[in-house]
Amino acid sequence: MKPLARFIDVFRDSPTYGLDRANLFSGLTIGIAGLLLNGAVLMALLPILLDPNDQDLRTLNEKLQIGQLLALILMGGATGFATLLIPLRLVSVFWGPRMGRYFDQVVLSGISPLKFVIGKATSQNLFLGLILFLLLPHFVLSLALGGVDLGIFAAGVVLIWLYCMALAMVTLWLSLYLNELLAAALVIFGGAMLAGFGCIPMRFQPFVMTPAPALIYPVWASFPGSVGRIPQSFFVLFAACAGCLTAVIVVSFVAIYLGPLFGIIRDNSTFGEVVHPGDSKRKRWFRLRLHIQRPSEIAFLYENRSAAFGGNEGLIRWGAAFCGLIVLLGTFHLLHGYYTWNWLFVQGGATSYRWWVYDFHARNLTIHGFGLVLAIFVFSHARNSTYLRIPFVRGRLVEVSRLDTRAFILFALVSTTASIAVPFLLERLAAVPNSTTFFPGLMYGNEGRPVNYLRVAVEGSVSLSAAALAVYAMHRYFCLIAWLKTVAALSVAALYLFVICMIPMFYAVLFFEVPLLRNTPVLSDMAPTIAMISPFALIMVLFNEFGPPLRGDVSTVPFYVAHGLLLVLMIVLTRRRGPKLRQTYLETPSRVADA
């Protein structure tokens, strides 16, 4: 079969698609969907029916024609309906076969996991088609009433379609790692939040992961007061939304193809059973490990991936994750650079010369920090897969922990370099030709406290990387303790935030602000040193945000010492735990002679 035909076949001839299609086109489903949709439309129109003289409505009605308003309500309703129902419909992707007790048969059929899972995403197109079909009379009415720009209407429909695909793909991606209901709830919540933020008029709208910014655009564009607060054209928003949604779909598709790295080890080496040493003496309740059983069964399904992937898993998986993070980091730096350049030198923002330097450096460090946090999570694995040896290239086996460590360090180096290089590059390419600078001596460019922005760019980036390295070591150790990576990540986030970031700050604030304590000789003298353990304090010191006790020239050594110690401690603990876990999970048990 030709590659293109095979690719199409993955979507079209998926068994899950066939099953969904059979269930969707039953009279009951169509009836319920029609009832709910018309109910939603009625609810949306209710304010007009209840109080036609409402001031806001009248204002809106003066700006928009009735057909335009109706089309907006319908498209908004369809988006809301999709946000709620599409993730819920996908809940059954693994749940159905597991509850129906035929998931083992799915695994044994040899079907590729991508083909099995992706059918759900294909079937949601039918669902969207059903929604649009049921809304067709309303759409025809809105077009007949006039005021609807056909181009904008068609673009809206395209965005809704992309949004539904993105919703489906992200839900399926999350379903590989989380319980389906939790995955659906997260996607519904995330979708609703992003759509809500997308409705806020912004000149540079970052929440373009839903069609909401484009759908609401005609409303904001009709208000004269919005000029300058929203993008200049609908097309810009449409392109941003379409691009972002397509990126989400592609990334989710790749993630589903790769699947989770949940190794089949001794404990879960039988489909549907997880047996730990000592289970024969435990009560039944303590032998139930549903949260491990589910991913273990999915791991059996992912044994059906292609042989080419299996032999080069390390390169494909870590390569994709590393490249994905680099592309994300690069995109953020590019957008940030373009936004700064455009605002300063094209729109003349540089003349005001106040907050932008401060903002620029703060945002630059935020991008660096955000990338590092993602890398910490991506390049760590749960306890049962950390010591797995997987084929890296052409079957050469490499331990997961080694791949993780190397990928993280490489990414941290690239990110640190980028974070330091971006301000220098912009300085050279944009600021100097325009007779300005990204490294002024004062806080807001030409006023406020003195700030060494060169130090901010260099030491700020390096200190974030140092903190990330310590947090990474901590996360890797916690992954060896907790069963789930998410639990480890949440624990580390809470501990680090509380113990390393907040307590030293709180201690310092206490000794700076409470007069009685301020006069306690030794403890009070230690306050600046203790405060400087916190990365928050360090960044604030770099920006010279504190008063006299923590001026910009205070020593940052405590931060590096504390994080160095944390790093060493975590490495020692991890190394002590490693051999035991290797023995527990990977080595063949000695035979129980008298069983």
Place this chain on the structure above:
Amino acid sequence: MSEVVVEIDDVTKTFDEVVAVDQISLQVKRGQTLGLIGPNGAGKTTLLRVICSLAKPDSGDVRVDGESVSEHPRSVRRKLGFMPAEFGSPRNLAVGEYLDYFGCLYGIPKSRRQENIKDVCELTDLSGREDVMVKGLSTGNRQRLLLAKTLLPDPQVLILDEPASGLDPRARTELRAILRELGSMGKTIIISSHILPDIEEISDSIGILEAGQLVLDGDLDALRATSGATKRVVRLRVGGEQLEAATTALEQLEHVTSCEQRDQDLIVSSEQSNSNFILAELLRHDIHVLQFAEDEPNLEEIFMRSTVGKVT
């Protein structure tokens, strides 16, 4: 010697402290039917799950058509058809839809799928029931449906876990007939069951498992020989006046281990697999034989002799 299709090589599988399968080695040749019998907890299902890659062995390996189950699970899965003991199905499907769903899972092209479904329905006697809802099927028909599903991709090797459990005698007879037909089609079959007469009838070789260990294996004659259940029992009837003479004559024969009178009959046990020498001896003494019937130890007797009721 025909080609070995399934090779189980020193497989051990433990669950915590329980050794479910203990260093089992077996070979199944192409077109052969291997019956696995054993008490509950003997490790039959675990062994079948290891063969079809649903359980990874702690040590040892299984090769199907030369490919290792541990190293190439997907490739092996495509060569096997596994019929589980438990019936599972998506909700609200008719028989035809169920088979179409699994046909799609097996990757059978759309153009061939309906033809395959028709063939397996005919083979399993489900023709005409394609529109019946799965949840409304009787136990017997569910087993047929499971078997039909297993046969859909035309696998080389069939792994059947307790296919006859819960079936009435008629359904069991029909299932045996289907399995015999599959055997005649050249399929390699590994079947586990508690129903010993079924296994005895359809298997070319038999493995007896107990407490995770392979106690005996081989064809029925080999099992008889290994288990010590080789004695052939002959029940014969002679005229009443010749009973004593017959007893005396037979007791003097070298291979006869016992000869006892029971009512009008003589029950003669011998170590020889052929009983003609008994008949010849009686005729030589001019004893008129009214009835002559041979009995040999059946699988149940072999099973009872070779197992002690140990469970894991």
